[in-house]
Amino acid sequence: MYGSIRLSKISKHFKTFFRRQGLAGVFLDLFRREYHIVKALDNISVTVNPGEIVGYLGPNGSGKSTTLKIIAGILLPTKGQVEANGLNPWAQHQEHNHHIGVLFGHRSQLSWNLPVIESFRFLKEIYSIPERQYQGRLEEVVEALELEPLLHLPVRELSLGQRTRCELAAVLLHNPPVLLLDEPTIGLDIEVKLKIRAFLKEINAKYRTTILVASHDLQDVEGLADRVVVIDKGRIIFDGSLEKLRLDYSPYFKRIVLHFKDEEAIFQAQHQLRRLEISLQATRQSIDGLSVTVTLKQEFKIQSILETIPQEGLKDLVVEDPRIEDVVLEIYRRQDEIPLLPSDPVVKLERSSNV
Ligand SMILES: Nc1ncnc2c1ncn2[C@@H]1O[C@H](COP(=O)(O)OP(=O)(O)OP(=O)(O)O)[C@@H](O)[C@H]1O
Ligand SMILES: [Mg+2]
Incomplete structure (x- = not known):
């Protein structure tokens, strides 16, 4: 289809x-x-x-x-x-x-020495794009990807980001x-x-x-x-x-980022943070400047956190869903725990004879 x-x-x-x-x-x-x-x-x-x-x-x-x-x-x-x-x-x-449009990092649709617009015109011919359709499409990609200042430069003079934008435009010209x-x-x-x-x-x-x-x-x-x-x-x-x-696959229920007013406030909250960790089965993940991130294993009431941490030192509190990074790490980790079956794509040593 x-x-x-x-x-x-x-x-x-x-x-x-x-x-x-x-x-x-x-x-x-x-x-x-x-x-x-x-x-x-x-x-x-x-x-x-x-x-x-x-x-x-x-x-x-x-x-x-x-x-x-x-x-x-x-x-x-x-x-x-x-x-x-x-x-x-x-x-x-x-x-x-x-x-189909295909964008691979190492494969280019653009000619290294030609201005970008020349490669686009070349692709127009390859894909037999009618002139009006091509002009409309070109306008669209040039505007959306801000290509105007790049169109007349040879590809070899473009930075990686500039080239990638042009490559993306190139694969989309034929819609x-x-x-x-x-x-x-x-x-x-x-x-x-x-x-x-x-x-x-x-x-x-x-x-x-x-x-x-x-x-x-x-x-x-x-x-x-x-x-x-x-x-x-x-x-x-x-x-x-x-x-x-x-x-x-979430390895935890929620992340809570506590933003404190100053270092003194973090210091003051140390004891309460520990209490929070014990009562809510939370794990302290990181301290970044004036923010402390904890992850919670189970459902919780926001009230219980506000009651635990002294509010005068707290500037803000943000509750976040598990980060996709953590979820994906967990999925890979669980995979690694499953022993490899004989048909796994590791290495099957064989011999062949050329004669
Ligand atoms: N031409 C090839 N000849 C031999 N082995 C290859 C060839 N191309 C890929 N492989 C092997 O196939 C497996 C899958 O490679 P592939 O490039 O699809 O991985 P990938 O998921 O895209 O990885 P990455 O995230 O690093 O880009 C790897 O073990 C790789 O070494
Ligand atoms: Mg790859």
Whole structure:
């Protein structure tokens, strides 16, 4: 279906050869090479519906980029079926390319030596975008991503943040119904990150663009997505709403940040803080300047805190939901506690013969 992504029982195995050292090693490798199989993806099934923004989370090496490359048609899966917009990325690759936008940090749509606008015009031709549609779209991305001062500069002269904004514009010129983003805000300052997030939200609302975004920046995921898919060691370990993720994996109930008036007030509150910790099963997480953060394991009455801490020294008190960082750490931690099964994608040593 237009705007959807469907992965069904996808596995991707990489065969990596060892290289023996020295001349004798080269000779031996000719006859018998040792290799191992990395199961980058192990039978994953995910469906993203039209208009959804889904955050794709997972530790380094868990299989996020591999998944996106398979959907983009850059990699062929070892097993399973994949569709985007109801199209097969290989059998219908031309049509597929016209309906998908892909942003990978290390892959550029822009020519290094050409002014940005020239690359945009080139993409207009590649995607056969009608002139009027192109002009309208260009105006839109230039305004939203503040590209005007950059359009006539060669790409090599742009900073990382400037280039990323241009790359994002480039993948959106043909208004693809499906957008794949791999770490779109890596290395960017907070202002640019916010700009990119707002823009993605905007195009999602306006065109119902389906967005699958892999990121380690949990603020990105929280700011953009309603649904998250978590992958670990090539397997999907969670697929659901952010609320469900919090509910299932929160290592604590709430965080309370107590802002004190001055150091003296914190000092005065030491004893009471300890009492609070004992009575509410709270854990003191950090002291940052004049703020103390405690996490609470169970439900509590705000009154009990106000009664415990002397109010004259307290400037403000903020109750927060568990931080997404803490929730995700907890999900990875629990995974690590589960012993690896023989089919886990660690390393399966095998031998092959070239003769
Ligand atoms: N071309 C390749 N050849 C061999 N192994 C590969 C190849 N590409 C990826 N892998 C392996 O597949 C696994 C998954 O890699 P992938 O790049 O998908 O992880 P990721 O979740 O995107 O990680 P990161 O957060 O670091 O970007 C890793 O173990 C990686 O070493
Ligand atoms: Mg990656």
